[in-house]
Amino acid sequence: MRNRTLAPFLLVPMLVLIAFASNADQPPSHATPTESTAAPGSSAPAPAVAQSPTTLSPELIYAALVAEVALQRGDYDAAFEHFLRAAELAREPSLAERAVRSALNAKRSAAARQALDLWTDLEPDAPQAHQLAAFLALEAGDQEWALASLERVIELAGVPGQGYLQAAQILGRLPDPADRLRVMRRLVDALDAQEDADAQFALATLAAAANQDEVAIQLAERAAKLRPGWSDPQLFLVRLLVRREQIEQAHAMLDRYLGEAPADPELKLMKAQLHMDAEEPEQALAVFDELLKRDPERPDVLMAAAVLALEIGDLDKARRFLEALQRLEERPNDVAFLLGQVEEQSGNSDAALALYEQVRGQNRTSAQVRIASLYAKAGEIARARELLQQLRDQSPGQDVTFYLIEGELLRAQGLDQQALDVYDRALAEQPAHVDLLYARAMLAVGMDKVGMLERDLRRILVDHPDHVDALNALGYTLADRTDRLDAAQAFIERALQLRPDDPAILDSMGWVLYRKGQAEDAEDYLRKALEQGFDAEIAAHLGEVLWSLGRKDEAREVWGHALDEAPEHEYLLRVLSRFRFSHTDH
Template sequence: APVAAPVPAPASAPATPSAPAPLSTSASAPPASAATNPVPEVGKEPPQELNAELVYAALVAEVALQRGDYEAAFEHFLSAAELAQAPSLAERAVRSALNAERSASARQALELWTRLEPDAPKAHQLSAFLALEADDRATALASLQRVVELGGVPGQGYLQAAQILGQLPKASDRLAMMRELVARLDADHDPDAQFALATLAAAAGDDEAAAQLAERASSLRPGWTDPQLFLVRLLVSREQPEQALAVLERYISQAPDEPELKLMKAQLHMDADQSEQALAVFDELLEQAPDRPDVLFAAAVLALDIEDMEAARRYLEALRRLGERPSDVAFLLAQVEEQADNPEAALALYAEVRGQNRTNAQVRIAQLYAKNGDIERARELFQQLRDQYPGQTAAFYLIEGEMLRSQDLDQQALAVYDLALGKEPDNADLLYARAMLAVGMGQVASLERDLRRILVADP
């Protein structure tokens, strides 16, 4: 049976109920334009006079940056920024200082940047980061407040604040500072603030608070699936799958057409080995959106896993009509044809397979040849595979030997193992395969010899 694929991930929900990763401040790779164009960037306010001093400072900064001399780059970018009154150059001074691990210099350049561009979100993000690094909580909170206020997309500011707080080593400190920030912004009724608190509470191990905050965020913005899915995952992580399903059913009853909730329901059923129930949920989703490729593919793999070949064929043929994942679909549909005893159709489909499943498809073609009596052609294909993939030679010998054994061609299988072991005499898998063949052939001496060699090689 094929390996089951994971259910499609909900589009917007966090993957796990944990704190976001810290914000990256690396400036080791400057923008491509900066690396290739030495003309100074002057942001929205170009200098009134492009004088020689400004051009010199900008050129020296660019050369220093390209040579990895971040201290010199900082000094000259800062000089150019002051001369040009350009926030973009001030930003580059900040990032050069960070690369040089000069926090004080970075803060100096940040002061200029925020003076030139008071509403620059990135400037306040870096200010908060540096303040936390210096254990200056008051400055950090003031900067985080500006991060939230300048977040742009609704909720983005709180997410960014949580990411920045992620650099604090203690999860309890992250949660405490986020609580201070929410209080400072009077955001008790802001769903984004409550959800950010929920993620940090979960990371701090306060699951009860996390659950309450997620429920509050959901109630403040009805129909918002992010906190709902978060709460379900939180309950699953606490090994409460039945309660998780009950909560999810409540949310689905409030929004019966919400696909992300149903995807989570399918996942819960799959986690509980309730494949038929999961497949039924997939069918509900496909009634709403018949051409959704991710659902069709997950349903197809699940149907194959439980050997519901009729359903698998239906999903795969729908994917084939859509032209989605052609190689994957051909590989799975070929297995359906094999099960239906349609070898010609299976062979044609396996021949279409490209990419990561191509080798497996070629092996299955060889096995089909053998099953249909064309042993010589099957063995030729295995030799071609060994020539194409010399690093997998032993594996192909093993599969070829097993194929010959399945056709009651024990002597030919023995010859294959002998040939393979002549090249890799200490390969434990090959020795074990030959030993098991010897059992069936009544060759006790050969069995004992190979088992002893296995023990010597891997005691």
């Protein structure tokens, strides 16, 4: 049956036109309409806004409706023609703007400029019109028009000082960063803005983008001097030093700024960021604490502090920050999800479940996975698997992810055969999926199914010959579980070529050399691996190698340290039991 009402999208132009008609009886704001079509940003006097028509003519209604229909259908050429005609008839800036955007979508620059001329004629102080004019001018290579338009962008910026940064962003349209800087310099000179802090800072950002760091530093320092106490150029200078990997200098500069303005929250946040970048979470958290003493209801700081506290296991602080966010009614879904993790890590499973159930939005799936994990830990395996099946049904494009999660949950509960069944079922659907093959291979080695591991990893290497983890896992397993040591070494050597400083691969090379009777060479690789960071399995290997070399005291020292660091590490304990070594032996 034919609709008896206008489609919703057709109401848009109709409402606009009704507004024209309703304003028809209002007294004109200008004495006479103008026919001027001066280019955007020209120095001609600003034209008067034309008076709306007193009636809605059939031609006007037709043009507006056809334009809207064409726009909905993606026919941007027709939309431009009819929006332009409607704007000319109605003398309405919003229709001229729609004509401009339709022309841009149609990639008709000349048509867009024609509509822009009408738009700026009807609404001379429309900031977006001059921004679009600057984009078009840059695209056309017309620097004079671009400069005139950018001058108007700066003049019309709603927030004082933002115009120069808006101009710098628009200049990003130019492909050559050096050209962006040159045009911005011309603009600053034209506006005689050498003493304007915002202009100098905008120049600094473009100089940095052009990799002219020394120039950027000079300009940012000038901006900071022109406006004492302004933290934006100070933060910029610190970030620039970080980009140049001059971390000590960045810290020193930031400390100097903080000495001048110890309460500046943005500088404090930068200090926290530098600590996080340096993997110093406790120091970063201390900075967040200082900030929150001054401003205890700042949501962004509360959230950052909560995430960091949770990451380092300070659950009491994390809970306190998140409860503050709850009171402020800020980001309820994120807060519920993070509070659920706090309660889960605190051993409060029921509270964690209740919180995870509240989560909506982008964290909902992750919350549901956490619920499944809690069910599995509580021995409710069927319930956990049912929930993961529901997630697969709801998100068929992520089915592999949920198969992997299910397999890992089952492995964690010691249900290896059930986990293997999950991987088998998933691989029946996607037999060449790399992540599934790798997960099954890692499960297989724990089940002493070396043949399955080798088949799966070799299958990965058929399509991905440089898959480093597969090369290393296959090489290490062959070295550890078989006598095929030459083949094992070949795989490990290839992995080491691809990732020469990876401690796991260095450990594999040390282990295969030890198995081949080259204990002294093995020691070098194992020590280098341990230098990258402590790992109980690597320490177990190094101790065994040292023992074989007759350096038993050194072996005991290595094993003793490993026991202190990881007293429940399964592989380490198995090795030590073979050598009848315990804590009392060191």
